Amino acid sequence: MSHTANRDRRIAAVFLIPAIVVLFATTIYPMLYALWLSFRNYDLAKPFIPRIFVGLANYAEVLTSKAFFHALITTFKLMAMTLSAQLVLGVGIALLVSQKLPGMALARTLLLIPMMISPVIVGLVWLFLYFPELGYLNYFLGLVGIGPVPWISSTQWALTAIAIGDIWQWTPFIMMGTAAALQSLSPEPYEAARIDGNSRWDVFRYVTLPQLKPVLVSLLFLRAIDAFKIYDIIFVLTKGGPADATEVISLYIYRQSFTFWRMGVGAAASFVSLIIISVLITLFFKQMQRGQAARAR
Amino acid sequence: MSSVTLRKVVKRYGQVEVVHGIDLSVEEGEFVVLLGPSGCGKTTTLRMVAGLEDISAGQLEIAGRVVNDVAPKDRQIAMVFQNYALYPHMTVRQNMEFALKPQKLAANEVSARIAEAARILGLEPLLARKPAQLSGGQRQRVAMARAMVRTPKVFLFDEPLSNLDAKLRTQVRVEIAKLHRRLGTTVLYVTHDQVEAMTLADKIVIMKDGHIEQVGSPEEVFAKPRNLFVATFIGSPAMNLLPAKVAVVNGAPVLVANGFRLAAPPSIVSALDPGASVTLGIRPSDIRVDEAGDYEAVVEVDEYLGTEVLLNLRAGNHELVAQVPAAARPAPDRQSVRIGFDAARLHVFDTQSGEAIR
Numbered sequence: 001m002s003h004t005a006n007r008d009r010r011i012a013a014v015f016l017i018p019a020i021v022v023l024f025a026t027t028i029y030p031m032l033y034a035l036w037l038s039f040r041n042y043d044l045a046k047p048f049i050p051r052i053f054v055g056l057a058n059y060a061e062v063l064t065s066k067a068f069f070h071a072l073i074t075t076f077k078l079m080a081m082t083l084s085a086q087l088v089l090g091v092g093i094a095l096l097v098s099q100k101l102p103g104m105a106l107a108r109t110l111l112l113i114p115m116m117i118s119p120v121i122v123g124l125v126w127l128f129l130y131f132p133e134l135g136y137l138n139y140f141l142g143l144v145g146i147g148p149v150p151w152i153s154s155t156q157w158a159l160t161a162i163a164i165g166d167i168w169q170w171t172p173f174i175m176m177g178t179a180a181a182l183q184s185l186s187p188e189p190y191e192a193a194r195i196d197g198n199s200r201w202d203v204f205r206y207v208t209l210p211q212l213k214p215v216l217v218s219l220l221f222l223r224a225i226d227a228f229k230i231y232d233i234i235f236v237l238t239k240g241g242p243a244d245a246t247e248v249i250s251l252y253i254y255r256q257s258f259t260f261w262r263m264g265v266g267a268a269a270s271f272v273s274l275i276i277i278s279v280l281i282t283l284f285f286k287q288m289q290r291g292q293a294a295r296a297r
Numbered sequence: 298m299s300s301v302t303l304r305k306v307v308k309r310y311g312q313v314e315v316v317h318g319i320d321l322s323v324e325e326g327e328f329v330v331l332l333g334p335s336g337c338g339k340t341t342t343l344r345m346v347a348g349l350e351d352i353s354a355g356q357l358e359i360a361g362r363v364v365n366d367v368a369p370k371d372r373q374i375a376m377v378f379q380n381y382a383l384y385p386h387m388t389v390r391q392n393m394e395f396a397l398k399p400q401k402l403a404a405n406e407v408s409a410r411i412a413e414a415a416r417i418l419g420l421e422p423l424l425a426r427k428p429a430q431l432s433g434g435q436r437q438r439v440a441m442a443r444a445m446v447r448t449p450k451v452f453l454f455d456e457p458l459s460n461l462d463a464k465l466r467t468q469v470r471v472e473i474a475k476l477h478r479r480l481g482t483t484v485l486y487v488t489h490d491q492v493e494a495m496t497l498a499d500k501i502v503i504m505k506d507g508h509i510e511q512v513g514s515p516e517e518v519f520a521k522p523r524n525l526f527v528a529t530f531i532g533s534p535a536m537n538l539l540p541a542k543v544a545v546v547n548g549a550p551v552l553v554a555n556g557f558r559l560a561a562p563p564s565i566v567s568a569l570d571p572g573a574s575v576t577l578g579i580r581p582s583d584i585r586v587d588e589a590g591d592y593e594a595v596v597e598v599d600e601y602l603g604t605e606v607l608l609n610l611r612a613g614n615h616e617l618v619a620q621v622p623a624a625a626r627p628a629p630d631r632q633s634v635r636i637g638f639d640a641a642r643l644h645v646f647d648t649q650s651g652e653a654i655r
Binding site for chain 2: 186188189191192193194195196197198199202206207210211
């Protein structure tokens with residue numbers, strides 16, 4: 001290697017150091033510390049007691065805990081509700097705003113607003129809307145003779161209420177990605193289909209949807225990861241309740257760590273859920289890609 | 298019965314009129330080419346026939362039925378697009394199947410039609426491939442097969458060869474000609490390439506600025522261009538144009554063009570006004586280069602093309618291009634040649650209006 005190339009490398013390394021330090025301090029160190037904690041008994045209420053090594057005890061507790069599996073199932077329920085609704089609504093709205101109609105550009109921009117709001121604020125907005133006596137939602141439902149619905153105070157409705165808030169906030173994400181993908185499709189096949197007389201549904205089902213699929217899979221992948229980490233909106237709306245109706249994984253971890261002060265158990269639960277989500281999401285998307293590859297052949 | 302008839306068809310986009318009331322009739326089984334430079338309205342006209350653009354005024358008939366307000370799918374047409382318009386995620390077979398889906402045919406009928414189209418266009422080994430795995434020429438053949446399986450009354454082609462390289466263009470051009478001969482279906486074909494028009498058409502429609510300039514067989518538009526635009530647009534190399542005046546010598550009109558004194562073509566003698574300004578048109582192939590020629594010219598550049606040679610000549614103030622057989626090529630060191638013109642093959646245009654004097 002020449003002298004200049006060596007020098008360039010050294011200079012590059014110097015410039016990279018700040019980024020590496022920040023990355024280590026904010027991501028790698030906390031992760032390693034959490035991993036270390038997950039094998040120890042650490043009671044935050046008694047911080048001066050030594051954090052003794054307990055082996056896999058924390059993991060055993062998590063894996064035999066009913067509450068943990070309940071939280072896991074609740075997470076997947078919520079994920080199923082939000083992702084399916086966001087997919088259908090997002091694609092539908094994207095098709096709508098992609099029409100050449102007046103005001104569609106403005107509509108597209110306005111529809112992105114929910115996505116830009118902090119989830120905590122979204123939670124507060126929906127908290128007001130869901131308010132049993134004073135909330136707008138029950139007021140309007142009352143006008144058409146429905147309700148009042150105990151949105152966030154009943155175990156039956158609370159998860160749906162949270163799903164609605166999340167759908168409201170994140171449908172624009174699917175819409176935005178889909179609308180961009182729609183714009184990249186070439187118009188001629190659609191003209192050919194018009195001349196051949198294919199129905200609108202057939203054109204959507206057999207021409208548009210297959211071409212959108214790679215984008216939709218990526219968008220859902222991102223949403224699935226986010227949905228697994230959902231926290232803020234639930235914390236504001238229900239704090240995991242009523243009872244444990246809306247206690248998802250992240251709230252379970254929070255409760256173990258900061259309500260019961262059992263940091264070790266919380267850390268272990270974090271890692272268990274990390275492994276579960278990694279495995280499930282990888283399997284799911286491998287399967288989807290395999291399906292696509294099969295069709296491509 | 299005409300297969301396609303346009304009566305005073307107009308296309309406006311808002312205030313801007315781009316097609317100005319054109320009349321055209323395409324006979325059943327005829328191959329008609331709309332030819333013109335870009336922006337002349339030929340593609341817009343085709344798209345109106347297809348139903349992809351609304352007709353602002355006038356009437357369009359297909360197979361004797363007014364179809365102004367008939368949806369594209371009910372016009373019994375099929376269209377081949379410049380960039381193929383294939384469904385990228387479907388195989389060749391699926392592309393054809395999807396085009397047939399609205400017709401709700403029996404499965405064996407569908408496969409029979411696909412097999413027939415694939416055989417005619419040589420697509421049999423490609424049926425399981427996707428468009429991305431095909432060459433441009435193959436894609437265009439798939440697009441033609443997809444149009445063919447629907448057994449339309451009229452085929453519409455929108456610059457189908459423009460995205461192909463020169464060699465493929467020739468090949469696919471022959472395929473299109475063969476296909477038309479075999480199927481005998483009416484064809485309306487848009488191109489800006491005069492070679493395509495001359496080789497494929499029964500009838501050429503030359504368009505400019507949303508008007509039809511001339512309609513005729515390839516021989517007609519070449520031999521009897523109606524105006525200067527057609528005269529210069531058709532023919533390669535382009536027709537030589539010389540400004541001239543009509544003079545009278547011994548009671549007979551003579552065309553005087555700065556050093557040239559040419560007898561008027563006998564057929565138009567009576568139509569020439571003495572003193573009028575005219576434009577002479579001489580096809581490069583109509584310039585004789587031999588010892589018997591009346592005028593002297595200097596060869597400035599000669600372009601050897603194999604079977605023929607293009608001579609770029611200067612004669613007095615005039616710059617002319619002559620096309621001669623390669624065998625008649627003047628020796629390279631021969632700077633000066635004699636040239637002559639055949640009065641019967643001169644084209645004379647009114648300079649003011651650009652119209653041919655007949």
